[in-house]
Amino acid sequence: MASLLALTVCLAGCSSTPRWDARFGQAVRTSLAAQVIDPSAVRNTRPVAGLDGKTAAAAQERYQHSAEAPAALAPLAIGGGAK
Numbered sequence: 712m713a714s715l716l717a718l719t720v721c722l723a724g725c726s727s728t729p730r731w732d733a734r735f736g737q738a739v740r741t742s743l744a745a746q747v748i749d750p751s752a753v754r755n756t757r758p759v760a761g762l763d764g765k766t767a768a769a770a771q772e773r774y775q776h777s778a779e780a781p782a783a784l785a786p787l788a789i790g791g792g793a794k
Contacts, residue, residue, distance in 0.1 A: 744750075762770065 761767075
């Protein structure tokens with residue numbers, strides 16, 4: 712009798728969750744779908760128009776050096792107006 716009671720208690724803790732399992736991962740799939748602008752873009756075989764290597768390298772170099780000497784900032788108007 713005690714073993715039957717123990718078995719019943721153990722099986723009660725092993726309940727299945729079919730409603731939850733059926734929707735498992737749905738939030739992730741919904742979020743991913745919301746981030747995709749054009750789902751049919753994967754079938755697009757046209758080449759992407761962009762920069763050639765030399766131009767892209769020069770743009771990257773300018774970007775890297777832009778932080779070394781930032782442009783002068785305009786004076787801020789604090790307290791009622793600029794002089």
